[in-house]
Each structure stands twice: as C-alpha cells, then as structure tokens.
Amino acid sequence: MLEAFSGSDVRAAEAPFLDAGQGDALMQRAAHALAGVVVGLLRESGRGTYGATVVVLAGSGNNGADALYAGERLARRGASVTAVILADRVHEESLRALERAGGTGIRVDDDAAPEDLAEHAAAADVVIDGILGIGADGGLRGRALRFVQAFTAAAGPRGTRSALVVACDLPSGIGVDDGRVTGTVLAADATVTFGAPKPGLLLGDGAAAAGELNVVDLGLSFSSRPSVRSLLDADVAALIRRPTTQDHKYSRGVLGVAAGSARYPGAAVLAVGAALATGIGMVRYLGPEAVAALVHQRSPEAVASTGPVSGARSQAWLVGPGAVDDDEQRQRAADAIGSGLPVVVDAEALTQLPERVGSHVILTPHAGELSWLLAARGLETERADIESEPARYALLAAEVTGATVLLKGFATTVAAPSGALFVQRDASPWLAAAGSGDTLSGIVGALAASLAEDDRAADRAGVAREDLWAVVAAAGALIHGRAGLRAAARGPVVVSDLPADIGPVIADLLEECRPAM
Numbered sequence: 001m002l003e004a005f006s007g008s009d010v011r012a013a014e015a016p017f018l019d020a021g022q023g024d025a026l027m028q029r030a031a032h033a034l035a036g037v038v039v040g041l042l043r044e045s046g047r048g049t050y051g052a053t054v055v056v057l058a059g060s061g062n063n064g065a066d067a068l069y070a071g072e073r074l075a076r077r078g079a080s081v082t083a084v085i086l087a088d089r090v091h092e093e094s095l096r097a098l099e100r101a102g103g104t105g106i107r108v109d110d111d112a113a114p115e116d117l118a119e120h121a122a123a124a125d126v127v128i129d130g131i132l133g134i135g136a137d138g139g140l141r142g143r144a145l146r147f148v149q150a151f152t153a154a155a156g157p158r159g160t161r162s163a164l165v166v167a168c169d170l171p172s173g174i175g176v177d178d179g180r181v182t183g184t185v186l187a188a189d190a191t192v193t194f195g196a197p198k199p200g201l202l203l204g205d206g207a208a209a210a211g212e213l214n215v216v217d218l219g220l221s222f223s224s225r226p227s228v229r230s231l232l233d234a235d236v237a238a239l240i241r242r243p244t245t246q247d248h249k250y251s252r253g254v255l256g257v258a259a260g261s262a263r264y265p266g267a268a269v270l271a272v273g274a275a276l277a278t279g280i281g282m283v284r285y286l287g288p289e290a291v292a293a294l295v296h297q298r299s300p301e302a303v304a305s306t307g308p309v310s311g312a313r314s315q316a317w318l319v320g321p322g323a324v325d326d327d328e329q330r331q332r333a334a335d336a337i338g339s340g341l342p343v344v345v346d347a348e349a350l351t352q353l354p355e356r357v358g359s360h361v362i363l364t365p366h367a368g369e370l371s372w373l374l375a376a377r378g379l380e381t382e383r384a385d386i387e388s389e390p391a392r393y394a395l396l397a398a399e400v401t402g403a404t405v406l407l408k409g410f411a412t413t414v415a416a417p418s419g420a421l422f423v424q425r426d427a428s429p430w431l432a433a434a435g436s437g438d439t440l441s442g443i444v445g446a447l448a449a450s451l452a453e454d455d456r457a458a459d460r461a462g463v464a465r466e467d468l469w470a471v472v473a474a475a476g477a478l479i480h481g482r483a484g485l486r487a488a489a490r491g492p493v494v495v496s497d498l499p500a501d502i503g504p505v506i507a508d509l510l511e512e513c514r515p516a517m
C-alpha cells in the first residue's frame with residue numbers, strides 16, 4: 001500500500017534523526033537513491049551516465065541540497081553536470097561537493113534572462129528538479145517561476161520533450177499536502193520521494209505531475225495515520241477471498257441487486273455481469289420481469305425475482321443503477337439500505353439515503369450526484385468545486401452521512417467516515433463511457449458480498465476494521481480500472497464487454513501474489 005504522510009508528519013518523523021545529528025546521513029541516502037534512479041532512467045533510454053548532460057535546478061533549501069549531492073554522484077560517474085541556482089541562498093556544502101566532482105554552478109540573479117539557461121536545460125539528457133520540496137509554500141514564484149516557464153517553452157510539454165525531468169521529493173509547483181497546482185508546475189517523468197510519499201503525489205494535479213513514483217525508504221517511523229493511501233496489487237490480492245474446498249455457493253457470497261427499470265434495463269445487465277465476473281457464489285436479481293429476462297440473456301445463472309428485499313437472502317446489496325421512475329426499485333433501495341448488510345448505493349438510490357448511516361453503506365456518486373447529496377444536507381457546492389478538490393468533498397460527505405463515499409472520476413477517491421482516504425489512479429480514460437459506473441458498482445458489490453462475513457478481511461488488508469468498506473471500494477476501483485486498461489489495449493472500450501476483462505484481471509492479481517509453495 002502506498003501510504004502518504006503530510007509534510008509536517010514527515011518533518012516530525014525526521015526530527016529524531018536530526019536531533020541525533022544524522023541529518024546529513026539522511027540527505028546522503030536521499031541523494032544516493034535519486035542518483036540511482038537517474039542512472040537507471042539513462043540506462044533504460046539507452047543513453048548511459050558517462051557523458052550524459054545533467055542540469056540540476058536548485059532552490060534555497062534542503063531539496064536543492066539533495067539534488068546537488070545527486071548531481072555530485074552523477075558527475076563522479078562521468079556525467080557533465082550544471083547546477084542552475086534559482087534562489088539567493090543555496091546549500092553551499094552540496095554545491096561545493098558538486099564543483100569538486102567537476103560540476104559547474106551558475107547563480108541566476110533577478111536581472112538575468114532565464115531563456116539561454118532554459119534552452120541549455122531543454123537540450124540536456126536529464127533535468128533534476130530540486131527547486132522546492134516539502135518546504136514549498138504556495139505555487140512557484142520569482143526566478144524559479146520564470147525559469148520553469150522558459151524551460152517549458154523551450155522543451156515543450158512532457159511527453160514531447162527530449163530531456164527527462166526527475167523531481168527530487170516532489171515536482172516543484174504542487175501543493176505538498178493536497179496536490180493542487182494553482183500556477184505553473186514542472187511536470188516530471190519520474191519523482192523520487194523520500195521517507196514516504198506526500199499526499200500531493202497521490203492527489204489531483206500533483207499526482208499527474210509526478211510521473212512514475214519511486215519511494216525511498218529512509219527508515220522513518222510515523223505516529224500518525226497516513227493522510228492518503230493507494231492500494232497496490234498485493235493489497236487487493238490479499239483482500240480477495242479465495243474459495244476453499246469447504247465453500248458452497250452461499251458461503252462464497254450472495255449479492256442482491258436491485259437495479260434497472262423499464263427505462264434503463266441495461267444498467268442491471270451491466271451490474272450483474274460485472275458482479276458475477278468478480279467472483280461470488282450467486283447474484284439474486286430483483287426487478288421487473290422484462291429486465292430480468294434481459295439479465296438472463298447475458299447471465300443465465302442470476303436468480304431473479306420480482307419480490308421484496310426481505311424475501312431475498314443475501315450477504316450484501318447493490319441498489320440504484322438504472323432504477324429510475326420505479327417505485328418498487330425505490331422501496332427495495334430503502335429496504336436494502338436499512339437492512340444492516342453492506343450495501344452499494346448508486347445513482348437513483350442515493351435519493352433514498354437516510355440522514356445517517358454506517359460505513360457499511362458505500363455510496364458511489366459522481367461529482368454531480370455528490371453536489372446534490374451535499375446540497376440536500378444544507379452544504380451548497382458546485383460540481384466544479386468537487387472536481388477540483390475531490391478528496392475534501394468526499395471526506396465531507398463521509399463525515400456528514402456516516403457512509404463510505406466512493407467519488408467517481410479518472411482518479412477514484414474513497415473516503416471513510418473515520419477520515420481515512422484512499423485514491424486509486426488505475427483507470428483508462430477510455431472508461432469514461434455510459435454504463436461504466438454500473439460495472440464499477442457491480443464489482444464493489446461482489447467484493448462486499450464475498451467479504452461480508454469474513455472476519456479477517458480487514459487484517460488481511462492491513463486496515464482498521466472501521467475502514468474495511470473503504471478498502472473494498474478502493475479495491476473495486478482498482479479492479480475496474482485494470483479491466484478498463486486491459487480492454488483499452490484492444491481499442492475503444494465497449495462497456496458491455498468489460499466483464500470479460502474482469503476475470504483475467506483478478507487471475508493476474510492472484511497469480512502474482514500467490515505464496516511460494
């Protein structure tokens with residue numbers, strides 16, 4: 001699991017080392033790891049370190065020092081290293097170390113035009129961004145801002161430029177703790193972050209600016225809970241409940257699905273198909289006969305009924321997808337939410353939510369639905385506000401409803417009422433299509449049903465019991481995103497074909513994490 005800690009948490013964790021006089025040792029470890037990543041990237045790109053041109057951008061703080069010491073190491077391996085000092089002050093010892101190793105330092109003053117140096121940097125093999133680290137306060141300003149703008153104009157945007165940009169700790173210009181980019185940012189191809197990822201590397205525009213994330217373990221220990229977490233494959237594999245020889249269809253999990261309506265029958269087909277592909281013992285479908293007939297064409301194993309929730313024994317429920325203008329589906333949604341069982345509440349069923357529920361109720365709104373949900377509780381917000389600060393509003397919604405909130409988007413944000421926050425960025429942009437959310441809710445519903453009676457699930461996932469449903473939702477987002485990526489490798493994603501990719505995604509996760517025999 002990637003666990004991000006705020007800048008102040010990292011400083012607190014670092015304090016005992018500084019008190020013990022080990023600050024320089026930490027810095028050297030950071031520089032060593034940073035240089036190692038640069039060497040690896042140069043090797044991968046076929047350029048090699050010897051003779052490579054490297055430009056180190058150095059700000060006034062220790063972030064600049066890390067980058068300069070990394071430059072020193074690269075100079076010792078034969079790279080031609082130039083440091084561009086973009087502040088009045090610089091960590092002098094690290095600059096001298098670089099110069100002793102054969103590198104050159106250039107101090108940029110306020111009168112200097114940054115264009116020529118920016119062109120030199122744009123033509124380099126590697127640019128190391130040591131302008132701002134966790135000491136960043138607001139967006140880039142002054143000389144650093146002018147230089148980054150000139151560099152971007154000369155080099156072109158990431159993806160088209162020839163120089164590889166490697167961010168030291170974090171890309172300069174992102175909010176350390178929220179990932180917000182209010183002005184200019186130096187988007188990186190790779191980020192080497194020290195001690196722990198910072199929240200800004202997992203959230204919003206900051207995550208996009210970070211490129212490939214490398215986390216360097218400095219042996220820091222944290223007393224606080226992480227601000228944000230992202231599940232990795234091994235976490236999802238550990239969470240998934242594998243069938244045993246003792247299992248039968250009921251013990252593997254039964255998901256009740258009250259989805260679809262005369263107006264939107266397809267949502268039921270998509271949700272049921274995705275749930276079955278995720279791997280459960282049974283789906284009980286509740287809804288109109290005509291919709292059930294359609295569900296059966298695609299998923300003949302679903303057990304269908306037109307009856308109420310009370311007559312359909314399940315371990316978890318999924319309510320809402322496509323259930324529009326249908327009083328019976330509305331009633332089923334209300335009953336399922338009140339059942340005490342884990343329940344995924346999507347789309348239309350969000351209107352059935354009582355004032356307060358528990359974390360076993362998993363809401364899956366998009367930004368527009370979340371805006372409505374908050375407004376219904378007296379909290380007026382624009383959809384655009386939610387899109388620019390998804391974590392903040394998902395947490396707010398979890399706090400005021402008591403539910404687990406999965407906010408849909410390219411990055412999926414999951415907030416628990418405890419304040420725990422998960423972000424998953426596993427999706428393909430091709431997944432932004434009608435019906436995609438129905439498949440996501442089916443996956444999350446299936447995971448919830450299979451884990452509802454599994455007392456060890458939270459331990460396996462490494463989270464507090466109260467945050468289990470947030471992990472389940474985040475795991476669903478990972479599986480959904482991976483299925484989308486798999487499908488997109490063949491071309492534009494057809495959502496009704498997505499279940500065919502869910503099974504192989506789960507097989508890959510389990511295979512990769514199979515314990516050695």
Ligand SMILES: NC(=O)C1=CN([C@@H]2O[C@H](COP(=O)(O)OP(=O)(O)OC[C@H]3O[C@@H](n4cnc5c(N)ncnc54)[C@H](OP(=O)(O)O)[C@@H]3O)[C@@H](O)[C@H]2O)[C@@H](O)CC1
Nearest residue numbers: 014027061062063132133134135136137138139140141169
């Ligand atoms: N913690 C750890 O475990 C370890 C930390 N390590 C490293 O230390 C780094 C943190 O170093 P740090 O504290 O010196 O802060 P850092 O970000 O380099 O510089 C801040 C200075 O920049 C300036 N400035 C601020 N905002 C600005 C803006 N918007 N635009 C322009 N300038 C701005 C401001 O200076 P001022 O302008 O006030 O003179 C401020 O003082 C950390 O990221 C990691 O790399 C590792 O070595 C090992 C282990």
Ligand SMILES: [K+]
Nearest residue numbers: 129132168170
């Ligand atoms: K940086």
